[in-house]
Amino acid sequence: MSIAPRPTPPAAAPAPDPAPGPAPAPSYPGSPFPSLTERRKAATQQEIARAAAALFAEHGTGVTADDIARAAGVAPRTFYRYFRTKEDAVAPLLAVGVRQWLADLRRLAGEADDLPVRDVLERAARRALTPSDERAAEALRWTRGLLRAMRDDPALRAVWHRVHHDSEEALIPVLAGMTDAGAPEARLAAAAANTAMRVAVETWAAADDDAPDERADGPAELVVRNMRALTAGLPGLDRRRT
Template identity: 75%
Template sequence: MPTPPPRSATLPRPSLTERRKAATQLEIARTAAALFAERGTAVTADDIARASGVALRTFYRYFRTKEDAVAPLLADGVRQWIDELGAAPAGPDAPPVRETLERTARRSLTPADEPAAEALNWTRGLLRVMPDDPALRAVWHRVHHDSEEALMPVLARLTGAGPLEARLAAAAANTAMRVAVEEWAAGGGAPDGPQGPAALVTRCLRILAAGLLPRDGADSHEE
């Protein structure tokens, strides 16, 4: 039986208007993250709008609150990871799922260029001010909840797992990503060092995957 195409490959390409909107939202998110990292919770929606070069009314057309403005930045790296996983081959001739998870997670947390490095540093700054801002923490956890939901069908396809196993695997993989970034942000190591997010997510996945990911090709419905 042929392997079904990746979920992401079946989705229609966003329209030009949608792509422009997403680009504007991401640019505002980068500005918001930089301001939060620099000034903490004193940042206002008006500050973000002015620094982004948009009217306050335009800001509120895109985001409900000032904290919501950082969500596109926080979600961007995870979305790239899920998209790459969604394009990975499945089946008996495919690489082991654990290897695919590690490789794609490391790549998503390894800055490929200067803008990506800046985005990662802004994320670190956001995580450091989050203890003082419950609304920012709520955005961070919402982003990861959404990521977990998106991971479930991807891991179900790659592993052949049933709904329960796929949900548990998605929760484990997503938690490994979140904990790695949080630990790096708290410790402040170099992004590409042994305590950087890419190295930490590899450690986290290896700890979790052995017990929580089903064996490739295993019958996930055994009693």
């Protein structure tokens, strides 16, 4: 049964229907200078993703693709040009956080070239899970609602784990460029850092709203604790590539 959507209204009107084709990747393909068409497609995709996240967070797995399309202000056929399933629609929103984390990590690595890799990882992780404005705080709340909805939806869980797998793969070359440790250790460090992020958000989302003591630590505090525990046995993170 369809659910009447009540998400935050989109900031801008969505772009016209794109040409038929397979669902595009969340990031811009090809040139570092995306065309106007690519920017419009990406904007429409993000509006659909925000609408999907808000609906799943509020209503759970009973949300339909038609609900999401209506909330995003697009036709159902437009929805299916971007996404194959209703669960796939949340992937771009989750991927935005991943890309921001990697961008912060690269920037901090350049700004603080005297810090060990371990400290740079912790700072970037804390920043990624500390909302800088209301829109970022809202996205984090939607992520919490999504994680709660995932308990009863294997398809949503599959999207969550796929995004984190892609995050881990993207993190490997970043860490390999920061440390003189070998490739196996860089891969292990990426797995540890990614797991620290994932478990921190999952733990925070699972905490009972009615038990304030269980919510004493936010995701930013949890991820630093996790990062230290999971990377303690990786000496390569104590030094930087020279």
